[in-house]
Amino acid sequence: xxxxxxxRIAVLVAAIGFAAAPELTNIAANTAHAEEAMRPEIGRIVxxxxxxxxxxxxxxxxxxxxxxxxxxxxxxxxxxxxERMRLSIASAAGDNDAVIRSAEAIVAAAKLPSKDQLxxxxxxxxxYYKAGNYSKAASTYNRYFAEGGTDQSLRPYMIQxxxxxxxxxKALKEVMADMAADEKAGRAPSLSxxxxxxxAALKQKDMAGYSTALEKMITYHNxxxxxxxxxxxxxxxxxxxxxxxxxxxxxxxxxxxxTKTSDFMDSSLMAIQAGFPAEASKIIDxxxxxxxxxxxxxxERHKRLRDMATKAQVEADKGMAAAQAxxxxxxxxxxxxxxxxxxxxxxxxxxxxxxxxxxxKKDSLKHVDDAKLHLGIAQLQAGKKAAAIKTLKTxxxxxGTADLARYWIIYANQSGK
Numbered sequence: 001x002x003x004x005x006x007x008r009i010a011v012l013v014a015a016i017g018f019a020a021a022p023e024l025t026n027i028a029a030n031t032a033h034a035e036e037a038m039r040p041e042i043g044r045i046v047x048x049x050x051x052x053x054x055x056x057x058x059x060x061x062x063x064x065x066x067x068x069x070x071x072x073x074x075x076x077x078x079x080x081x082x083e084r085m086r087l088s089i090a091s092a093a094g095d096n097d098a099v100i101r102s103a104e105a106i107v108a109a110a111k112l113p114s115k116d117q118l119x120x121x122x123x124x125x126x127x128y129y130k131a132g133n134y135s136k137a138a139s140t141y142n143r144y145f146a147e148g149g150t151d152q153s154l155r156p157y158m159i160q161x162x163x164x165x166x167x168x169x170k171a172l173k174e175v176m177a178d179m180a181a182d183e184k185a186g187r188a189p190s191l192s193x194x195x196x197x198x199x200a201a202l203k204q205k206d207m208a209g210y211s212t213a214l215e216k217m218i219t220y221h222n223x224x225x226x227x228x229x230x231x232x233x234x235x236x237x238x239x240x241x242x243x244x245x246x247x248x249x250x251x252x253x254x255x256x257x258x259t260k261t262s263d264f265m266d267s268s269l270m271a272i273q274a275g276f277p278a279e280a281s282k283i284i285d286x287x288x289x290x291x292x293x294x295x296x297x298x299x300e301r302h303k304r305l306r307d308m309a310t311k312a313q314v315e316a317d318k319g320m321a322a323a324q325a326x327x328x329x330x331x332x333x334x335x336x337x338x339x340x341x342x343x344x345x346x347x348x349x350x351x352x353x354x355x356x357x358x359x360x361k362k363d364s365l366k367h368v369d370d371a372k373l374h375l376g377i378a379q380l381q382a383g384k385k386a387a388a389i390k391t392l393k394t395x396x397x398x399x400g401t402a403d404l405a406r407y408w409i410i411y412a413n414q415s416g417k
Contacts (some may be wrong), residue, residue: 333359369397
């Protein structure tokens with residue numbers, strides 16, 4: 001039987017190319033193989049399918065190219081050309097099964113130049129993913145990278161395919177490797193990888209890992225809900241000390257997370273009881289401004305709380321000189337620390353910070369990390385960001401103090417304070 005050179009239809013094949021859907025990726029047709037010999041009965045089918053494709057009659061074009069399947073004795077080159085045509089048409093027609101069939105045949109033939117072969121492997125991997133065949137998608141993505149593929153935008157799909165295909169441990173390993181590489185190169189880890197890490201940690205009930213993921217999500221992709229989850233999680237971490245409740249409130253207040261009436265009341269009352277009436281008054285004022293205090297059936301109760309803070313401040317001012325003298329004479333530094341912090345919250349920054357630093361130097365504190373945490377917070381309030389970060393980095397306690405110190409550092413870096 002006479003064979004035709006495809007010069008007459010090569011232009012059509014080149015024009016059709018591999019116009020895959022965006023999720024399958026685009027790949028330009030290489031016409032080198034289209035010039036190989038093809039029998040007339042196959043050439044006519046390919047040409048007719050091409051005409052239908054040009055007319056955007058994709059389903060008709062796909063039906064036409066399928067007719068070539070009934071022609072017996074096709075050569076390797078004929079099959080190769082048919083499958084390349086079928087792939088282009090199937091993509092346009094949205095027939096993912098046909099895309100997979102043709103891409104498998106084209107990849108297996110290994111007749112494309114290396115760059116185009118890699119793109120075809122990518123097409124096949126994406127088609128598997130779209131079909132929900134995650135095991136094959138994962139292995140094909142792996143092949144893409146193993147053979148020199150460099151499109152990093154595919155890695156999230158590969159990781160999800162691994163996870164959906166039942167190999168979550170390998171998926172997590174890939175995520176951790178990507179995150180480490182990003183941070184080493186000074187890049188922000190992708191949000192998808194961080195969310196994957198956070199979800200994996202939750203499933204494994206690894207609360208420390210979950211917190212680490214949230215910290216990174218806040219550091220690189222700051223969102224309010226990440227802060228909420230992080231601060232809610234700290235109280236569930238093993239070893240967390242309840243004595244840090246006021247410290248936790250302080251950070252929540254700085255972040256604008258205290259909005260409920262009960263939280264304004266609880267935190268201000270704790271501040272009064274701890275000897276910081278000026279801080280309590282600021283919290284109460286914020287509650288009034290937000291409309292959480294001063295209204296409703298408990299308005300009178302809110303007023304009594306405000307009066308209590310004001311009275312406590314008056315009494316503290318009266319006894320300040322004597323209290324300071326006693327604290328300076330004491331071998332223990334807690335008194336100086338507390339008076340110093342009270343002064344900072346009252347706006348006497350230099351005086352208060354000096355007293356706090358003097359108290360820490362006495363080196364006889366029951367909770368040294370608490371003292372450093374409070375000094376760092378006070379330095380931030382005084383506008384001394386660099387000094388605050390330096391201080392907060394020295395907090396090492398495993399009872400929640402070191403966690404809060406890190407969170408304050410993140411807050412300071414993001415807020416510009």
